[in-house]
Amino acid sequence: MSGGLSTTARLALLARLSKRRSSEAPRPDAGSARDFTTLPGMRDFALLKAAMESLELRSPLFVAHDGLAGAHSSIEGREVINYASYNYLGLNGDPRVQEAARDAVSRYGTSPSGSRITSGERALHLELERELAALHGAEAALTFVSGHATNVTTIGHLMGPRDIVVHDAAIHNSCTEGIRLSGARRIPFAHNDMAAAEREMASARRGGQRAMLLVEGHYSMDGDIPDLARCVEIARRHDAWLMVDEAHSLGAIGPTGRGVAEAQGLDPAGVDLWMGTLSKTLSSCGGYIAARADVIDWLRHTVPGSVYSVGLAPPLAAAALAALRIFQAEPERVARLQANGAGLRDRLKARGFDTGASIGSAIVPVVLGSSLRTAKVAGALLERGVAVQTVVFPAVPEQSARLRFFLSSEHTEEDLDRTVEAVVAAVASVGRVEKLPGLG
Template identity: 35%
Template sequence: MAQAKLTQLQQALNERATQQLLRHPVTLDSYNGRDITVNGRHYLNFSGNDYLGLATAPEVLQAFADGAAKYGAGSSGSPLLTGQHKVHQQLSDTLCDWLEVERTLLFSSGFAANQAMLLTLADQQDVLLLDKLSHASLIDAARHSNAHFKRFAHNDLSALNSLLAQQRALAQQPLVVTEGVFSMDGDSPDLPAMLALCQQYDAPLLLDDAHGLGVSGPEGQGSAAAQGMATSELFCLMANFGKALGVGGAFIAGSKTVLDYLEQFGRHYIYSTALSPALCAAVLKSIELCRSQNWRREQLQQNIGLFRKLAADLPLLSSHTAIQGMLLGSNERAIAASDQLKQAGIWLSAIRPPTVPAGSARLRITLSSQHTAHDITLLVQQLRQLV
């Protein structure tokens, strides 16, 4: 049955296997932030995005259970039909208060929110200008949109300036898209300088702050706030609830006009079941803890500082965030390093193409506020043995 198609699929799988690029999900027996158990064995976890340890905070777990009891487990509808419960509105209002923006819309995932953001906001006469290292969800959205699509060298403002000048000459409307913290390199653009450049060309600046929200800024408002900007200076912001906030789902925030437009024309919003209300209740609690418990961010910063100090002689990428990359080059080397660390009781995934450019396979170390100084010392000792 459909043999030709099956043969084609199998060939593609075989090719990936030969290139050592096959990936498989790991099933966790248990998760407790810094500790995970896989196949009955405990590991120190340096591979997650639960930067502040909120995924297992007892208050968040309780809010999830209470939310389910009060509002139900599922929303049972899309937001413009019957899927929007009081707790969704409460979450939107809380986000507006926290980020000082006019409106937000909730999405089932960051991937969906990025699709909605670019596909809905960019038209045929527009050109999307994306950083070269943009997340797959942004690249796919740009590819599928009706707009033209170009990429500029990573965090390079002069490359962006040249592209903006070219588009002006072609009378195309540019929209600039970047990330607050790049997911594989852990570095950040100079957002105020990028905004100033965008303003020169009257170009909207759209930010994916999946890895900045909760972690940076005085109350965890994210990368814009950390760099002294107001979130409202961005054309819009996408961030998710599944990383530092430890739950799941995502939102887009911005002005009333931009969000009203997304509400009317954003197909990923309109034609999708609204977030689970129980999950919204958990996210609300997580935001409350994130804003008020500055000690989580302080502990994370201390851990990042300690790691950078201890690992100063290792081939680390330049990053001052919770995402630290150690470049190894070949896929084989990255896999062997990850396996060796597992033997030593450390869980740290090898990141290979197509997630990162060819020849730049690496270990992606993610730090959390839950790691102790002893954990980090142990990690660095093991990393040193690899190089």
Template identity: 35%
Template structure:
């Protein structure tokens, strides 16, 4: 019998080589319990959490916790069906209305995860007769949505309006739809997209533009609507997709738009049609976290201050970070062995970050990816920077 896993032999060898050289498996770190948004117990030790994407600290929102408990007690813990079967509760429609109002859009679809939001939106919007123009550093969920759609995929250089326009110009005789997809903040590097320039380009070339604001929702803009709000180009974005699992601290995803085709999307988006809907307690917690976010704009101010403090601190100790100051701060290293050793030393000294390895990283270089929170104190950030500096000196960096 043919070994069904034989096709993964190369992956197996790489995985075994990585785990053999590391005192712990970097892909199976267990946060035994959170003490607060910024501190958790890992390996029995209190550890600073700088790898959770919990940008506003709202995973610990008292309002969200209370809403979840009350709703679970009154409505149960699940829907047991998809949105087009028995899985649409009044709470789902209420959340969609609140998100549409927040984003100043006419329509909203809520998905069970952020991954499914990209998968379901992209595959519902385009097909084999259409063209997708994707930023080369797009998230895996965007590429998977492109595969599911069957559309022709053209990649343009990361954050490069000139390259995008050049590729669009070659499509002037294409009769199908053209959909550009970019992210607000890129999850690996923290780079911020020039969405305002992309809006100008898509308008000149008769294309549509979708922005994935997963890591910028709640983070950027005067009201937390993301990069498009910050760059004053919201009206030029046709579709905004994002997730609840970052700034709102729960789980789920959404697509908001002014285009009158959402009801059709609900009938042809397979990830929406064939997945159980979000449980009522998660919907309730998400709405409470959204209200918390809207009522506490000071969280965004504190988050930006903390992001600048961490970014400057890591550069001061001689480490290479991205050029943009955002809540994602990535330290670039040269070799996988170096990155694995550095990551282990950080954890042993009480700082947890994400270890990101090729081929999932830009330029195929390993990253130590930090995500800062509004909940971090200046002292916690300074402690993390000090540990980074000590480890860097140990490794001769």
């Protein structure tokens, strides 16, 4: 197959897609309010999927791993260098973490069998929350069963229809969903542009309303970080709460992995609400909020995502607690991760690749342009023994599709060298590819 799409090929593709759609049996609900294809983005998704099928291009999504996915993994029985997992410090699979989870199952079983407010506490939950709070210099913390749900339920509960949330345009979907649930006015500002954040907050702020400035500690799309001191300054000047999503920061940012406040030498007390996940550095599943004790106590008793949800499974709480203690006791893991991130970024830049604003820690993007080209390069990389995440339309605009490399402390110098050579070879094998017709 040709690396690109010529005019003739594009017309042929459109003709095939049009013929396929016209030959499909009409749905019984076509044209009615029950027609699911009227959902936003569903037609674009169908076009992208059909185009990939017509081009006999394997989807780079939902690739199945055979077992433990760390710095290396096995896909369909073949060993690969793995950059598709958030196992930042290599603790998923650590014998000490596994033993802690097994012990928790033996003592507590696999589930708390209800919400904590009704079915009772487990000592593991309280112990984990105390240590998470201490990590962020906060008075208390509360865990939830999902990182995504942590942001949705907390923001949705804190804010209301009269309020405003000024947020970085690159903020995670869980944050925007939380704002939508709250009914607050959502005001994005250009990514990492603190002057724009100041302008938006000043323009929107009115007396009698609550306001929140919402940013991430380490942005998963670009691998960069915010100017936290400016965020604190803006929030204080405009009497707003400052919330920082540290999902990708914990274990990855700062000399000992304590996040963006440590990285920039700031007092973490300047942040009102710290959010984090248990699924990345902490090798578990779930999320948490760390804040003042009175705020956390109020959330424990009222926030829907805790009151009406089962508590964190004991083996997951135990795994997170063990991983938390290990990474704090072994800061050399953090140093290796950061060296690997900088090493891969610098190698890729030296070969002419666009790695954006990545600081070179846990996340290194390679912006390739079209979704088709990105998917083809990801497939070519997998053939060469490198597994990497892709971000394509409609998650990003059609001409900013990218590969995303998530580093681990357990990657080696040889891994990095082999990876860069594989990227060079994969891109050369694919060549120039135009965007899929009808997208972007």
